[in-house]
Amino acid sequence: MPATLQSAPLSLAARPKLDQNSWAWIGVAPFFAFAAMFLVLPTGLLMIGAFQHADGSFTFDNIIHLFQPSILSSYRISLEISAASALGGAAIGFLLASAVVLGGLPRWLRPTLMTFCGVASNFAGLPLAFAFIATLGRTGLVTLLLVNLFDFNIYSTGFNVLSFWGLTLTYLYFQIPLMVLILTPALDGLKREWREASDNLGGGAWHYWRYIAFPVLWPALLGTSLLLFANSFGAIATAYGLTGSSLNIVTILLFAQIRGDVLHDQNLGFALALGMILITGLSNGAYIWLRGRSERWLR
């Protein structure tokens, strides 16, 4: 025993020397090389290309050309779909998560819901598009059931699964579970004592939510909504599978640009990508900042 006690300080004393050893960085060199080659450089060069003419000279032209109606409208549709699916996913996900955490439901429901959410949040891309065509398409099960049972054809209302609302409903399939997965730990952080204190002071459910729970939760709620927003903004496979290239969202426009230079200007394509990085970067940055804020209370 004394021997090990003695050897511990010895090795600790030896450590710092090794740490100052300037060769330690060699161990992480492969990682940084990989990150540079397949993450930082490709993205960085695109961003530089956004400020260049085809001959390599500096310009703001590409950024200015982004403000043409067809490109602006693709950004607008993307932003609208992302916002709608983020808000819907956040609202329903919040209700679902609070039902399981605070609603007094049987205990076994919670791990079950978490498992289902884990699956559903990863069930995206083309298969998800196929599933919603089979559900809400013209001959989908739900469409036919509504016609047969209630004589109500959703397509007579102008609804189409290959449109804005169809895509939003489809995105909700992975947005809601993602919200539940991220928000549940935050809801766990709401201490029971706070509710009891509020009750003892004569506060009702409204007072509790308005003055205690919501002020504590809002960074988590807003932050997660922003994460959902960025999540659907960068998505393409689901939209492509659902609508082909008929819905003009920015990822599909960029896909067509990479495939066949539909904008007839390589550098304008780079500017298109730059705009996307800016939007997803800002919303993710805000998410990280808000997550830091929410952790102040929810521990």
Add this chain to the structure above:
Amino acid sequence: MKRNRFGAWLALAIGVIYFFVPLIATFEFSLRLRRGTYSFDAYSIVLGDPQFQATFGYSTIMALATIVVGTLLVVPTAYWIQLRLPRLRPLVEFITLLPLVIPAIVLVFGYLRIYNSSSWLPMTGSVWSTNLLLVFGYVTLALPYMYRAVDTGLRSIDVRSLTEAAESLGAGWPKILFTVILPNIRPAILSGAFLTFAIVIGEFTMASLLNRPAFGPYLQLVGANRAYEPSALAIIAFFITWACMGLIQVFGRGARGSSADTR
């Protein structure tokens, strides 16, 4: 209190409906291929399609390669950061989160720009190097999940003591990594691996833009040209996702159980 609980059940009911109705509808749709009666014809057509077998096999190999390359990249890095360079941790964590910020389509756009066939490193110039580029792209996409899984695994064991014990017994670095550290975080690596598999197997954007015969582009082709087969494929894809998530749960639980036993 009663009203409260009613609201909770209502929210849960909406969630359950939203989750199950599309699955039931997809399954029903996939059985409709033969007119007037339900049959599994769509499944036998899909499973018997040589294209399905070829693309699924290709994507499986890509996924396995991604898991191997990702593990070899992430485990030594996370280990080294934990042991020797904790100062770099915030930077490394930031880098591993970048793939969540930069959309996959932008990444592959960048690859096509700097690794195209007339560039300084023409990776898209031949089949094998394009495959390699695709694997590296997938490693990048899986990086946030893989790194987090491995980092959590490393935090749950005493890396320093294990390393010192192995060192004092005369083990070199490769031996420490592969026979001491790796087995101890195997559950973490496996959960990262299954998640990676679930991401890679149906990936569409990168495979399609790099023109590789992967499962994702095949799904797109079938989706554009067939009526009932896509639903059958969606059901198959759903079961693959289930299997991956289920295996993560199994191995995650096994990890906690066994480490509690040994301590």
